[in-house]
Amino acid sequence: MALNIVFAGTPDFAAEHLRALLNSHHNVIAVYSQPDRPAGRGRKLTASPVKALALEHDIPVYQPLNFKDEASVDELKSLNADLMVVVAYGLILPQVVLDSPRLGCVNVHASLLPRWRGAAPIHRALLAGDDRTGVTIMQMDAGLDTGDMLVTADCAIEADDTSQTLHDRLIEIGGPALITALDQLENGSAQPVVQDDEFACYARKLEKSEGMIDWQTSATDIDRQIRGLTPWPGAFTQWQGQTVRLHKAQAIQSGTEAEPGHIVEMSAAGLKVATGKGLLKIETLQLPGKKAMAISDLLNSRRDQFEATPRFGD
Incomplete structure (x- = not known):
């Protein structure tokens, strides 16, 4: 019944x-x-x-x-x-x-x-x-x-x-x-x-502050942070004095001597950023007041800005 x-x-x-x-x-x-x-x-x-x-x-x-x-x-x-x-x-x-x-x-x-x-x-x-x-x-x-x-x-x-x-x-x-x-x-x-x-x-319940990326941590941890907090509350970092949100990235187990947060490579495939351990390839990023965009599209219009400020977290 x-x-x-x-x-x-x-x-x-x-x-x-x-x-x-x-x-x-x-x-x-x-x-x-x-x-x-x-x-x-x-x-x-x-x-x-x-x-x-x-x-x-x-x-x-x-x-x-x-x-x-x-x-x-x-x-x-x-x-x-x-x-x-x-x-x-x-x-x-x-x-x-x-x-x-x-x-x-x-x-x-x-x-x-x-x-x-x-x-x-x-x-x-x-x-x-x-x-x-x-x-x-x-x-x-x-x-x-x-x-x-x-x-x-x-x-x-x-x-x-x-x-x-x-x-x-x-x-x-x-x-x-x-x-x-x-x-x-x-x-x-x-x-x-x-x-x-x-x-x-x-x-425990999520807090918005958990979205702040610490580039001293590993690429694997940051990748998990981005995926775990998408779509809310979102993972974010500072760039040119603005808060930018990271929507899609991939951890790369590759060494680098660059300082954490520094962009070491730019291509249509993504921005490779140094972390405390490994590289993080950012594939989709959202600027303030804008929609999330693929890095290939952002580089078409803002490559000069990324080259002028090749570091996140400042």
Whole structure:
């Protein structure tokens, strides 16, 4: 028999998992999402991707600021859901909420738990140079991503992955994994696995300051920084007194005696820049107020400027 599900989520990642649920045989009876936020140049109140999708399917939407008042908790209880599915909702749920549905709450987390518990697992996996990651469907408890694991799905992290491309690939494997877990809960075949806390690490929330490139570090680390922080908050450096953003680069394991940050070679293929270890070939760069451009196009119009200031980080 299909489960009656309350879904709680906010951004695109969550909306795509809601879409997977809507395409399954389970019933989504209500949706919870963060309150509408100002967005765009006009700062108009804008519905989250999850709310927008729910409204398209005529599903009731609830947007409490939190669950600290009894009215919000009672409202949830009145839905008589079998299960609550939580995906990047943006609220810490109190125990009374976790206990409200008949089968509790399950969460879709974008890492192979217990690695990268916390707010930014996709970005932290890239920044750390992990070669694999995945999605964990977890029975929620009061801890931070500490609940028993129901289903996992893994994938390789490719050398050119950014947080955006990895985000999109995890959506592809996360939806089917979620449906598998729900089917197991429905038919009683679920076999929860306790996480081993010895292997846990924390994916703390990103800060814009983490985008500042330190050219004294290795080309490999800077490449990971660029990919892990693309598209947000972005990796950046100083050049001619301006902040420029690096969108695409490649680490080259080649020695140089040039000072870190110095451009040692310019060609249509990219700018080769010295680092603390190896060279970084910058292939796409964004100047202030401009769109990101391939280095070949930038050199056509600004070669003289790069030759006049052949150093980043000043």
